[in-house]
Amino acid sequence: MTRSLLLLGDAGGLARRMAPLAGELGLVLAQDGDHPPPPSELAVVVVDLARPRALEELASWRQQAPEAVLVAHLAAPDRTLWESAERLGCDLVTNRGALLVRLRARLSGGTAPSRRLFPLFDASEVAGRLGLVQRVATTPVGPVAVYQVGGTLSCLEDVCPHGGATVSEGELDGLLLTCPGHGSRFDVATGERLRGPADCALRRFEVTEREGRIQLLWR
Numbered sequence: 115m116t117r118s119l120l121l122l123g124d125a126g127g128l129a130r131r132m133a134p135l136a137g138e139l140g141l142v143l144a145q146d147g148d149h150p151p152p153p154s155e156l157a158v159v160v161v162d163l164a165r166p167r168a169l170e171e172l173a174s175w176r177q178q179a180p181e182a183v184l185v186a187h188l189a190a191p192d193r194t195l196w197e198s199a200e201r202l203g204c205d206l207v208t209n210r211g212a213l214l215v216r217l218r219a220r221l222s223g224g225t226a227p228s229r230r231l232f233p234l235f236d237a238s239e240v241a242g243r244l245g246l247v248q249r250v251a252t253t254p255v256g257p258v259a260v261y262q263v264g265g266t267l268s269c270l271e272d273v274c275p276h277g278g279a280t281v282s283e284g285e286l287d288g289l290l291l292t293c294p295g296h297g298s299r300f301d302v303a304t305g306e307r308l309r310g311p312a313d314c315a316l317r318r319f320e321v322t323e324r325e326g327r328i329q330l331l332w333r
């Protein structure tokens with residue numbers, strides 16, 4: 115099957131620089147003005163964030179081609195744009211100098227999709243705090259709550275699997291988190307269910323710190 119690299123925007127001669135990489139990876143390079151390849155053929159979509167409506171395009175391609183590697187290219191530093199692109203589910207957000215290197219590394223790394231990053235909050239906001247340190251209502255995995263326990267961050271889904279209550283509004287006593295809905299209990303460090311009526315654990319998500327931001331790792 116034909117596999118394509120769709121490039122939307124040509125700031126700074128992007129197309130000229132991408133063409134050798136596409137050839138090296140056996141991808142057909144398609145650009146604005148070309149007949150767009152069917153989403154099922156797309157291996158990579160690169161969107162230049164300098165384009166008008168670039169963020170809308172990213173959101174649209176994320177939906178249309180969920181398996182493609184979605185890349186946002188930033189010609190000049192802009193943290194707001196960078197984070198917006200990450201929140202839309204980009205696999206890579208990169209600036210001019212790093213684009214080819216990072217994309218080559220990403221595509222040479224095998225077929226297993228890597229996890230995506232979603233920025234949650236600044237690490238400085240939670241430094242030195244314990245217990246519930248942050249709620250984030252909108253993420254790709256739904257509402258989450260982040261707790262600091264034993265020197266590490268524990269990120270748990272914030273919707274009770276029993277009746278949908280906001281679990282982080284319940285009582286936290288040491289590692290014991292009690293749902294305000296009907297009293298289910300969970301281990302805040304692991305999400306493990308300790309007492310019903312909920313019949314399963316809270317999902318726990320991995321987080322990591324990058325450049326001073328706490329980021330959710332998700333697929």
Ligand code: FES
Nearest residue numbers: 274277293295296
């Ligand atoms: S909603 Fe949490 S125990 Fe019922």
